[in-house]
Structure formats: structure tokens, C-alpha cells
Amino acid sequence: MEAAVLTHEHGHAVAHAADHAHEHHEPSFIRKYLFSTDHKTIAKQFLTTSMFFLLVGGAFALFIRWQLAYPGEPIPVIGSWLPDSLVSNGAIQPGFYTQLVTMHATVMIFFVIIPMATGAFANFCIPLMIGTDDMAMPIVNMMSFWLVPIAGLTIMAGFFVEGGTAAAGWTNYPPLSASGMGHTLWVMGVFLVGFSSILGGMNYVTTVLNKRAKGMRMFDMPMTVWALFITAILQTLGTPVLAADAVLLFVDQVFHAGIFIPENLLTPSGGLFPNGANVGTGGGGQPVLWQHLFWFYSHPAVYIMILPVMGVVSDVLATFARKPIYGYKAMVFAIMAIAFLGFVVWGHHMFLSGMSPLLGTTFMLSTIVIAVPSSIKIFNWLGTVWRGDIHFTTPNLNALGFISTFVCGGLSGVFMAIGPIDVYIHDTYFIVAHIHYVLFGGALFGIFAGVYYWFPKMFGKMYNESMGKFHFVLTFITFNLCFFPMHMIGVGGHMRRIHDPYVYEFLKPFQPINQFITIFAILLGFSQLILIFNLLWSVKYGRPAPRNPWRANTLEWAAPAHPGHGNFDRDITVYRGPYEYASPESKRDYLPQWIRPAHVEQETVAKH
Amino acid sequence: MFDFSWNMLTYFPPGISTYSEAHDDLFALVYWISVGIFMLVQITLVTFIFKYRHRPGHKSYHYHGNNVVEFTWTLAPTILFAGLGLYSDEMWKVMKYSSRIPTPDVEIDVVGQAFNWNARYPGADGILGKRHARYRTATNLFGIDPTDARGKDDIVLTGEFNLPINKNVVVHLSSVDVLHSYFLPNFRIKQDAVPGSWIDVWFNGTKTGKYELACAELCGSGHYAMRAVLNMQSDADFAKWMDAKNAAKKIILDAEAANPKPVEAAAAPAPAAHGAGEHH
Numbered sequence: 043m044e045a046a047v048l049t050h051e052h053g054h055a056v057a058h059a060a061d062h063a064h065e066h067h068e069p070s071f072i073r074k075y076l077f078s079t080d081h082k083t084i085a086k087q088f089l090t091t092s093m094f095f096l097l098v099g100g101a102f103a104l105f106i107r108w109q110l111a112y113p114g115e116p117i118p119v120i121g122s123w124l125p126d127s128l129v130s131n132g133a134i135q136p137g138f139y140t141q142l143v144t145m146h147a148t149v150m151i152f153f154v155i156i157p158m159a160t161g162a163f164a165n166f167c168i169p170l171m172i173g174t175d176d177m178a179m180p181i182v183n184m185m186s187f188w189l190v191p192i193a194g195l196t197i198m199a200g201f202f203v204e205g206g207t208a209a210a211g212w213t214n215y216p217p218l219s220a221s222g223m224g225h226t227l228w229v230m231g232v233f234l235v236g237f238s239s240i241l242g243g244m245n246y247v248t249t250v251l252n253k254r255a256k257g258m259r260m261f262d263m264p265m266t267v268w269a270l271f272i273t274a275i276l277q278t279l280g281t282p283v284l285a286a287d288a289v290l291l292f293v294d295q296v297f298h299a300g301i302f303i304p305e306n307l308l309t310p311s312g313g314l315f316p317n318g319a320n321v322g323t324g325g326g327g328q329p330v331l332w333q334h335l336f337w338f339y340s341h342p343a344v345y346i347m348i349l350p351v352m353g354v355v356s357d358v359l360a361t362f363a364r365k366p367i368y369g370y371k372a373m374v375f376a377i378m379a380i381a382f383l384g385f386v387v388w389g390h391h392m393f394l395s396g397m398s399p400l401l402g403t404t405f406m407l408s409t410i411v412i413a414v415p416s417s418i419k420i421f422n423w424l425g426t427v428w429r430g431d432i433h434f435t436t437p438n439l440n441a442l443g444f445i446s447t448f449v450c451g452g453l454s455g456v457f458m459a460i461g462p463i464d465v466y467i468h469d470t471y472f473i474v475a476h477i478h479y480v481l482f483g484g485a486l487f488g489i490f491a492g493v494y495y496w497f498p499k500m501f502g503k504m505y506n507e508s509m510g511k512f513h514f515v516l517t518f519i520t521f522n523l524c525f526f527p528m529h530m531i532g533v534g535g536h537m538r539r540i541h542d543p544y545v546y547e548f549l550k551p552f553q554p555i556n557q558f559i560t561i562f563a564i565l566l567g568f569s570q571l572i573l574i575f576n577l578l579w580s581v582k583y584g585r586p587a588p589r590n591p592w593r594a595n596t597l598e599w600a601a602p603a604h605p606g607h608g609n610f611d612r613d614i615t616v617y618r619g620p621y622e623y624a625s626p627e628s629k630r631d632y633l634p635q636w637i638r639p640a641h642v643e644q645e646t647v648a649k650h
Numbered sequence: 651m652f653d654f655s656w657n658m659l660t661y662f663p664p665g666i667s668t669y670s671e672a673h674d675d676l677f678a679l680v681y682w683i684s685v686g687i688f689m690l691v692q693i694t695l696v697t698f699i700f701k702y703r704h705r706p707g708h709k710s711y712h713y714h715g716n717n718v719v720e721f722t723w724t725l726a727p728t729i730l731f732a733g734l735g736l737y738s739d740e741m742w743k744v745m746k747y748s749s750r751i752p753t754p755d756v757e758i759d760v761v762g763q764a765f766n767w768n769a770r771y772p773g774a775d776g777i778l779g780k781r782h783a784r785y786r787t788a789t790n791l792f793g794i795d796p797t798d799a800r801g802k803d804d805i806v807l808t809g810e811f812n813l814p815i816n817k818n819v820v821v822h823l824s825s826v827d828v829l830h831s832y833f834l835p836n837f838r839i840k841q842d843a844v845p846g847s848w849i850d851v852w853f854n855g856t857k858t859g860k861y862e863l864a865c866a867e868l869c870g871s872g873h874y875a876m877r878a879v880l881n882m883q884s885d886a887d888f889a890k891w892m893d894a895k896n897a898a899k900k901i902i903l904d905a906e907a908a909n910p911k912p913v914e915a916a917a918a919p920a921p922a923a924h925g926a927g928e929h930h
């Protein structure tokens with residue numbers, strides 16, 4: 043029944059795109075907004091779902107921060123609403139705390155950053171920026187989205203099962219994760235959300251390779267498309283390994299196969315761990331195998347989260363500096379280099395796992411070399427704003443904020459890359475600071491830049507510029523005051539994932555810093571409500587957006603202000619690269635990709 | 651009130667191992683290089699933002715980049731970072747390579763168990779008896795081989811350990827349940843305790859005093875409280891402490907030898923660990 047509906051919808055999409063027809067027989071609500079195959083609707087679905095999860099994950103973070111600043115004190119307001127299995131007298135219990143750190147990271151990584159950076163941006167930008175009507179496989183695309191809420195519900199269901207939800211950290215290391223219903227649900231959820239990533243990735247690769255507009259060579263693609271294309275390759279190559287790892291752990295949890303469980307292991311209650319090796323199959327499992335497979339995916343996953351926004355930031359910077367991106371090809375090659383190196387550095391998460399120290403040397407050198415393409419990107423962004431004509435719009439402020447914080451996150455990564463230093467700062471707040479500088483200061487500022495930048499094309503309305511700037515300034519300040527001090531307590535040896543740091547004498551002096559961090563974490567969290575309000579308000583009451591509000595060059599701005607199914611209202615041919623700003627060929631300071639050389643003057647003037 | 655400092659290096663807990671100073675120096679080197687690059691990039695960025703801000707009539711420079719510049723800023727970080735990596739490798743080798751572990755003056759076994767640290771000392775004979783996972787029960791965490799006479803006098807302690815200063819200590823590290831991580835902040839040492847594997851950690855403490863041993867790998871709800879105290883003593887004090895432990899152990903062993911019955915009772919598997927008996 044449902045399949046028939048979908049096939050019909052697909053046929054409709056193809057026919058619609060093929061003849062560029064514009065007769066509008068309005069599809070039903072369900073097909074337009076729920077089971078849509080239009081890449082723009084799917085992008086909005088990804089965006090709204092991950093915005094929702096952003097609030098959930100952010101709430102978890104604030105619980106964590108409350109506990110670290112004021113351990114044993116009841117959570118204000120909410121504490122009294124929570125059941126006694128999670129809180130005692132309103133204060134967070136140790137078991138609930140480990141669930142919170144696990145679910146905060148799981149939600150933020152698998153349900154916020156990855157779906158936003160790839161799901162929302164790849165879906166919205168790729169077809170529009172390469173000048174085509176839709177994705178190569180619209181139904182696969184729709185499935186890629188619908189796996190996310192299913193996976194999200196699966197993982198969240200953990201809160202309602204016996205023993206609570208997953209509590210072994212987002213890295214879910216066995217043997218701790220090898221028992222309990224919550225961990226089984228976690229593994230199933232990650233498997234499903236992984237498939238969303240795989241389906242999306244193969245779709246993005248196929249679309250970029252096959253559906254580019256007439257005249258568009260690979261090196262005519264904007265940086266956003268390049269970044270998303272290379273990210274999609276990472277998704278298709280890396281995620282199956284995570285899926286395999288999840289299956290192995292599932293087999294351990296449910297059938298006690300003992301793949302990750304060594305011989306004759308005790309459970310915390312002193313009993314024996316259920317394990318194949320204990321019932322006479324001989325030999326024992328190896329917990330470190332999980333880590334190898336997990337990080338073989340999860341290190342490239344770090345780049346799945348950061349590469350797309352590096353592309354977005356490049357495009358936003360070029361547009362608002364009114365200047366070609368500095369070293370376009372160098373930027374593309376740097377992304378390729380980061381993606382390639384991303385697959386050979388996973389061991390730096392495992393310097394302390396007991397793997398051969400000889401491998402440690404290898405991984406240390408391969409890891410530190412990633413700093414090279416990362417530096418190239420930073421230098422080229424600086425080159426882009428150099429002698430530019432910089433407009434401080436909200437997207438550009440976020441893009442500049444991205445560069446500023448990414449430098450810090452990149453440099454703190456160098457500490458972790460160096461084995462003997464990692465020995466000390468591993469599993470401390472130094473790594474917590476690092477990951478937030480990269481994934482919040484990096485990925486999320488880039489995502490904000492992109493959301494503001496394409497908002498006019500997404501909803502046909504302009505967002506509120508003053509509110510946008512206010513949101514950026516508040517976020518940038520509170521972000522740095524929240525996360526920078528974490529480096530310091532990390533150097534002080536403050537471990538991560540500890541419910542009450544102050545059982546340790548050497549951590550007691552850090553409570554004032556933890557309280558300082560918590561105050562700014564709360565402000566940071568509540569600042570995001572401005573973003574949500576701005577987007578919702580502007581969708582309804584925003585000023586109607588012109589076709590090309592930023593006077594940008596890339597193809598999405600050739601589409602109507604609020605493009606319908608099929609995207610473009612005219613044939614698109616590409617005549618030049620995406621960054622011809624301030625070109626001497628044109629009197630205007632931009633020269634879009636789609637303008638025929640013979641019409642340069644008239645068209646640019648006429649279009650505005 | 652807490653002393654706040656912008657200099658991260660001031661936050662280290664006091665270092666008291668032979669390589670804590672070298673570690674802190676290496677950290678400081680990376681730190682100052684990072685601070686330099688950080689300031690350089692931020693100042694450049696802010697200068698450009700200010701200098702090239704939009705003004706009426708201002709037009710940007712149409713320029714796509716320069717290969718010589720690209721080559722230079724590729725080569726410079728390559729030399730810097732690869733050099734830093736190669737330079738750090740020596741310290742990594744000292745800490746981790748099994749070929750570089752010095753001859754032990756003191757050798758102990760340590761196992762993590764949710765949520766305690768346990769240590770086994772060699773006892774009066776100075777030799778750790780054989781162990782194997784198949785002998786492990788809730789009462790024999792180290793899996794001490796009951797057939798090995800050298801293991802009889804081994805001393806097992808929980809939560810508080812003593813070690814001598816200025817001696818090469820080698821810890822054979824493992825876990826009986828989930829992953830733990832053996833973290834001695836003052837010694838700048840950390841190593842995961844992996845069930846099913848024995849991993850060697852070495853250090854040489856230079857100052858007496860009590861130092862905290864933390865668990866740095868999430869091991870369950872009690873993870874935060876998996877704390878132990880390491881008491882670093884002078885050679886003489888440590889010998890005195892060890893002698894007292896050995897004497898106490900000898901009284902127990904003598905009592906068992908005089909009255910064999912309790913020995914059988916003690917050797918019987920604890921109720922919680924049934925099933926382990928199959929392997930005996």
C-alpha cells in the first residue's frame with residue numbers, strides 16, 4: 043500500500059522535472075510534508091529533527107553541568123519531576139549521570155551534527171548547487187531520513203526499560219556495554235542511524251557524479267558540494283564498519299557469543315559474565331577489537347561532521363568577502379587529504395588501549411600530519427578575507443567564528459596526537475574541551491552559518507538580521523567562556539565522565555572553575571532559544587526573500603525565491619567557476635555561474 | 651578562593667616521577683608553539699576583518715591565489731608538525747616500549763574491579779606466583795595458581811598501597827570485569843586496564859607522600875569513586891611496611907598449616923562464583 047504510493051510519488055517527481063511543468067495539483071499533506079521525496083522537504087525534515095534533538099542533547103548537557111558544579115544538590119525546577127530511579131531528592135544519581143553523559147554525546151553526534159551536516163545540507167545544497175531537479179534516488183533519500191526518527195526512538199526507548207538507557211559512554215566500550223537492555227537498544231539505534239548515513243552517502247555520491255548541470259565540470263563545483271561529496275565517500279566507506287561492529291556487539295549481548303568478552307570474566311556483582319568462552323568453546327574474546335572497529339568508523343566520522351561545514355564556511359566567506367576563494371584547488375585537495383588521512387589515524391584514540399606501542403608511533407605520526415591540510419585550509423580562509431570587502435551578515439559572523447574556534451580546536455588536537463602527552467590528558471577535560479571546540483565551535487558554528495545563509499532559499503523568507511547577530515554574539519562569548527576553562531581543569535587532571543569530581547583531593551580546587559563553566563553553559567544553552575525563535579518567527583512573518591539576496595554566484599540562487607518540486611524555472615548551463623566575485627569582466631562585484639558570457643552586463647543588471 | 655591563571659601550565663598537579671619533568675617540558679613546548687600559532691592566526695584574522703570591512707565604494711581584489719604561497723604554507727607546517735612528532739617519539743618509547751622498561755626493583759600486579767583497585771605483592775619469597783584467568787573467582791581476583799607454592803605467600807591489598815621512592819616499579823595491569831584506566835596524575839602515567847590482557851606500566855617516584863590513584867575509563871555508576879591512595883615511602887619505611895605485611899601473612903599461613911581443615915573451606919569457591927569450579 044505504502045510502496046504503491048511512494049512509486050507514484052517518484053514517477054510524479056521524474057515527470058515533473060522532465061518537462062519542467064508547473065501545473066500544481068497540490069499533493070496531500072502526508073505526501074508533501076511527511077513522506078515527501080523532494081530533496082528540499084527532506085532537508086527541512088532533517089533540519090527540524092536535528093534541531094529537536096539539539097534541544098534534547100543540550101538539556102542533557104545542562105544536567106551534567108549542574109551535577110559537576112553543585113554535586114548532590116537538587117536540579118532546579120526539573121529535579122522534582124524526575125523519578126526516584128534517576129534522582130534522589132532531586133539530585134542526580136551516579137547511574138543517571140553515566141546515562142546522561144552517554145546520551146548527551148550519542149544524541150549530539152548521531153542525531154544532531156551528522157544529520158545536520160550531511161542530511162540537511164547535502165540534501166538541500168547538492169541538487170540546487172549543481173543545477174538539477176532532485177537527488178538521483180529520491181525514494182532512497184526519503185528512507186535515509188525516516189531511519190533517523192526510528193533510530194532516535196529506539197535509543198530513547200532505553201530510558202523506559204529495566205536498568206535504564208545505555209550508560210557506557212558514546213563509545214560504548216564492552217565489556218561494560220555487553221549486557222543490559224539499554225545497551226542493546228543503543229546498538230540497534232546506532233545500526234539504524236548508520237544505515238541512514240550509508241543510504242544518504244551513496245545517494246550524494248551518485249547525484250554529484252551524474253546529475254551536474256550542463257557545462258559544470260567537477261572543478262566548477264562550489265566548495266560546499268566538494269566537501270559534501272568527499273564526506274559522502276567517507277560515509278559509504280566508514281559506516282558499514284560501525285554497522286558490523288554493532289552487529290558483533292549485539293551477538294555478544296543477546297547470544298553471549300563472547301566476541302569482545304575475555305575468558306572467565308566477573309560481573310560487578312561477583313558472578314561470571316555470560317560468555318561463550320565460559321561454556322567450553324575455549325579461548326576468550328578481545329574487548330580491544332570493538333575499539334579498533336569503532337574508531338575505524340568514528341575517526342572518519344569526526345570528519346563527516348566537520349568537512350561539510352568547512353565547505354559551507356568557504357562559500358559563505360567568499361560570498362561576503364565578495365572575493366574568490368583563495369586557492370580553490372588547494373582547498374579541494376586539502377579536503378581530500380584530510381579524508382584520506384582520516385582513515386589511517388584511528389589508533390590515536392587507543393594510545394592507552396594496550397595496543398602495541400610501535401603502532402602508537404605510527405598513529406602518532408599519521409595523526410600529526412593531519413595538521414598540515416588543516417593548516418592549509420585556515421591559511422586559505424585567511425587569504426580569502428585578505429583584501430576582501432567584508433559584509434558582517436549573520437552567516438558571515440558565524441563563518442568567521444568558525445575559523446576562530448576551529449584554530450583552537452585544531453591546535454588542542456596536536457596535544458592529543460602526541461602519544462606521551464596524550465597519556466596524561468587522555469580521558470580528561472582537555473579532550474572534552476577539544477571535542478567541543480571542534481564539534482560545537484567548529485561544526486555547529488558552520489551549521490549556523492549555513493542555516494542562516496540558505497534560510498531565504500529554504501523558506502522563501504528572510505530571517506531577522508538583528509536577532510541573528512544577537513544570537514551569534516551571545517553564542518560566541520558564552521561558548522568560549524564555557525569551554526575554554528575546560529582545557530585548564532583538563533591539564534589539572536580532571537577526568538571526564540565522573541559523577542562527583544570532589545571525591546578526589548586533587549580535584550577539589552577546581553569546583554569554582556566548574557561553577558564558572560556551568561553558568562556559561564546555561565547561558566549558552568538558553569541563547570539557542572533565540573535561534574529557534576528567529577527561525578520559527580521568520581518562517582511565518584519574515585520579509586519575502588528575493589531570488590538572490592546575497593548577490594551570490596552559485597546555482598541555487600538561479601532558482602526561484604522559494605523553489606517548488608523540480609527546483610529551476612529555466613534551463614541551467616554553467617559557464618564559469620563559482621567564485622567570480624569582483625571579476626573585471628563585470629561591472630557588478632559578482633558574476634553568477636549561469637550567466638552566458640555574451641549577456642554578462644544585461645543579465646546581472648536585469649536580475650536585480 | 652581559587653588562583654586563576656591564563657597560563658595552562660600552572661594547572662598541573664606536582665610531578666613526582668622520573669619522567670614527569672620531561673613530560674611537562676614536552677607539553678610546554680607544544681603549548682607555546684600552539685599559543686604562538688593561535689595568536690598569529692587570531693591577530694591576522696581580526697586585522698583583516700577590521701581592515702577589509704565593507705565601506706561604500708570599496709571593491710575587493712579579484713585574486714584566485716598563488717601556487718608559491720600554497721607550497722610555502724604547506725611545507726612549513728609539514729616540517730613543524732612532522733618534526734614535533736619525531737621529537738616526541740623518544741619520550742613515547744621511554745614510557746611505553748617493552749624493550750625500554752627498566753629492570754624492575756619492585757614488581758606488583760594490579761587489577762581493577764568495579765569499583766576498587768587491588769594490588770598483589772610478591773610476599774616473603776620476593777616472587778609473584780603464577781596466575782591464570784581460569785583460576786579467577788570473586789575471592790581470587792588475580793587468578794593465583796593454587797598449585798604454585800610461590801604464590802602462597804603473595805599479599806593482596808585493596809584501596810591503599812605502598813611503594814618505595816627512587817626504585818623502578820613495574821606494574822602488571824589487568825582487570826577482572828570491565829575496562830578501567832590506571833591514572834596516577836602526579837606520575838603523569840595512565841594506562842587502560844584491559845580484561846584478558848596483562849599490560850606493563852613502569853614508573854620511578856621521586857618524592858614521598860600520599861598520591862591519588864584514579865580510574866579514568868568509565869566503568870559503571872561507581873566509576874567516579876574508584877579511587878585509591880598510593881603511599882610513596884623511603885626505602886627503609888617501605889621495607890618495614892613490607893616486613894609487617896609478610897609477618898602478618900606468615901601467621902595466617904602457619905595457622906592454616908597447623909590446622910588443614912580451614913584451608914579446604916577457604917579454597918572452596920565462593921557462592922557467587924559458582925561455575926568457575928569447572929575449570930579446576
